[in-house]
Amino acid sequence: MTRWRALPLAAMVLAGCDTVMTLPELDRPVSTTPPEVPEVPAGFEQPAPHARAIRLTLAQWENTVQDLLRLPEPTGFSSELPQDALPAGFLFDNPADTLGVDQTQQEGFARAAARVAEHVVTDPARLAAILSDGAADTGRSLDERGASLIAALVPRAFRVLPDDVDAEDIAALQALFVTGQTAYDEHLDDPFVGGVRLLLEGLLQSPRFLYRFELEPTDGQLARVSATTMASRLSYALWNTMPDDALFAAAGDGSLDDDAGLEREARRLLASPRAKAQLERIFEAVLEAKKLDDVRPSPELFGDAPVDLGRLAREENRRFIAAILDEGGSYTDLLTSTSTFVSADTAPLYGLEGAFGAEFVRTELDPSTRRGIFTHLGFLSQFATSSDPDPIHRGVFLAKNILCHPLSAPPDAIPPLPPAEAQESNRQLVERHTQQPGTSCNACHATYINPLGFPFENYDAVGRVRADDRGLPLDTATSPLLDEVVSVAGAVDLADQLAASRAAHVCLAKHFIEASLGRANHLEDDVWTARLGEASRDGDSLEEVLVSLFLSPGFRLRSPVELAVEGQP
């Protein structure tokens, strides 16, 4: 039997082939001994180096606690956990190679574990919800009841199959249950409850709960991840929480090991509102929607704009993305749809008349001026000053987040835009300031940035269509770099050309991979992202792109290459 081997970096860089590697059919694996997998030829998709101890994000901690303990609603205790130190430049909250547990966090997790344990055992209904039949049977001995609870709870807490729980861990947890029986003043008359409480405190502080471990041996070779690892990867990618019972069952019966079983589970999860919510969060991160909270148009210039424009625009964004997902839409739909959600507050900004109420309703917009999410109020007001459209930051955002063009940072001490001269438009002012031939500014602004921002000069700082630019004719025609330099007439044209470009769809695939695996893109991902991007460009729905992602070698295998160690203690 052959194995897939890690390829030298050079081979991966040079690989430009779009060929798709189909995973071989495998016998049902034993979780501790992954099956051998065949050799991967150069140019094929393969996994990139990846953390193997992956700490839960704070949101994942909250969701996992709720699901593990079958609570009807979140505890909310994650809000009391110290915020993670997130590296600058990564869009999502789950950089697996960064998240750890320092003193502050360890104490926070300990406090939160204690809060959760108290929350559960002091409420009879909550306590009953976690008890197995054996644990609930008061006719049994304390030891038997504790063992039953541990057998039922621990595999789920550690996200492994029952047979895979380490015997030493079981023994340590049983000891914890015993200690707990006499360790709380308030439970001295009910030692079982005390035992459960300390067991929960310990479980929730256990590294096997706080981290997802992917310990499949690689032996210098590519290795297929175990069924339980796959279940967790899938569940956290789509639901941001631990696998549910059905997914655990699929991991246990081997159905995650073949394409059909994995696809079935992926589609089941995708059909849930939890997946929709997760995808909305991913798009919120890509769109940097949090910045909308800071939108404050000048009251002097835009006195008729809603004072909470940012909040309204964020809600519009959220509903628009949700609708695309609900309808099985594609990324092209997101980029080119001529509809959005409008309320009475935002209708005037779209130039709409009619009976709009406080509720947002799906509304067709004028296709000659509005096309796709970047012609909506969110993007346009988010990247604007209080008074003017901001073509520079619109361009930077599109270049970095939508096309994944690697822009270098601007030099220090950039002089501000000078005042506009008489008879000088906003565009002319920006061009004068940033596109002087021979300057360092010109290199990026003329090619990468400004041509992506100028097409939106027909919208003002609150996203309304405008007729002129400081009394001068609008000029929205530019030549941005997409896959190549193209000519666009304006924002609507740019939306179509973005949707037709390879770069935008490959960039989407990169974001999906980053968000799903919690790591930045690597060169090894290029073949993978090219294929997913091409499928997206061809019209595959967002859901289909994700299913394809999960069925890919990059998601189902792990690299033998270690992550680089950043920094020294």
Add this chain to the structure above:
Amino acid sequence: MKITTTTTPTTTSMQTLTRRRVLRGLGGVALTLPFLEGLAPKKARAQQAVGDGFAVFFRQANGVAQQSGSEPERFFPRTLGALTAESMADRAVDELSAYRSKLLILRNVNYGSYNWGDGHAAGALHALTARPPVVAGAGGSAEAAGESIDHRIGRALNDSGRESLFMYAGRGGGWLNGPCISYRAAGVRRSALHNPLTAYQTLVGAAGGLSPEATERLVRRGQSVNDLVRGQLSRLMGSPSLSQADKRRLELHQQAIRDVEVRVGCRMSEDEERLLAEQAPGFDSTDGDETLQTARLHMDIAAIAIACGFTRSVAIQVGVGNDGFTRYRNLDTGAVMENYHFISHRRLSHGGDGEVIAGADLQHHFVDRHFGRTFKHLLDKLAEWPMPDGGTLLDRGLAIWYNDNASGPPHAVRNVPWILAGGAGGFVKTGQYVELTPGSTAPNHGRLLNSIASAVGVRKDDGSPIDDFGDPALNRSFLDELRA
């Protein structure tokens, strides 16, 4: 198993809902509240708990309204030398006039010159590290290539491996991704305590008030859980499937596990705890008043943390990398101004475009005064603790108000404001406005950080000042201009 107590726990039935709420979850128990240690004589507490020097770093972003181009000087004193009422009048530092005799205001603090790709990164990531970026020119994605001085001081001076406190006030996310001034190592940022309530809970640990039997049970629970966690981590770190990077993170986790500590002496008074519970929820705000009130709560916690021996190093960050979310109040009109970053640019923009904000330098001055008043709160808190020698806790260490940048436009890093208060037990001169390395614009900030650490007690084995912190390519020797 170690149990640290600074006051003998006593029991009482005195409880309030607020106090219970503040302390909920400590040690996993609904604590029986002790006699109010906060009402105990402070002198007694200070005598018992205070060690040697300490440092508290209070960070402001975006420079100050100092003389720049056509803008007048609104920050620094008028003349070098002894600080006087006249020299400080009408300048932002006037907010600290009550502590004039305890201040050392520095001029000509110059950061290292590196390609950060961003003026904010050049200050926020560099000011406490004195290091270049990990990757040159990374701009908003930059990280500092070394440990920060607050962490170093904590590592050197704190007992039992306790890390320094790092607290954050204001909205998270944004430019440089929220808390960004404190580093454990190159490229490794530290998580910050954001909610003051959480910071306080971290400080008080298991705050006591339990009977000896209950305390024993609490300790036993903590020990049992820690045993479980340590055992699992040890076994996991032995796995050949983990990378070195994974193991490093697990090692950090293992080092972070601490035995149950009963820090009764670290409790606030009942009134302080009530205030904390009432005001802590405003910690994640864009409102300048709420944000600076959060910083004050952090300062309250910092002062008591130092007084009770919890830490000898604290860093408090206000706002994200460019403090671009926070809107402070106009001191003339009371109105909320534009976000601070816009004001620092003098334009309605995070970039170089946007409409000019009329009078923005004066508005920047108002922000400086807000920070000055907030820093004064820290000095007030530290000065509340009398010391046996007749001075106060403030005199024993250094409270430091520093900035990322020198001025608004263009966010340069020459003549960056650094104000030291307290004198570090007489080691550092006070009551002065001093120019460092006069006549030179060469970087001297690495020397400053080494000098600050040395002043508060971090020394070489032979007792001489350290000179090993920050970029080794730069001079890191002690600055004699600081010596009293």
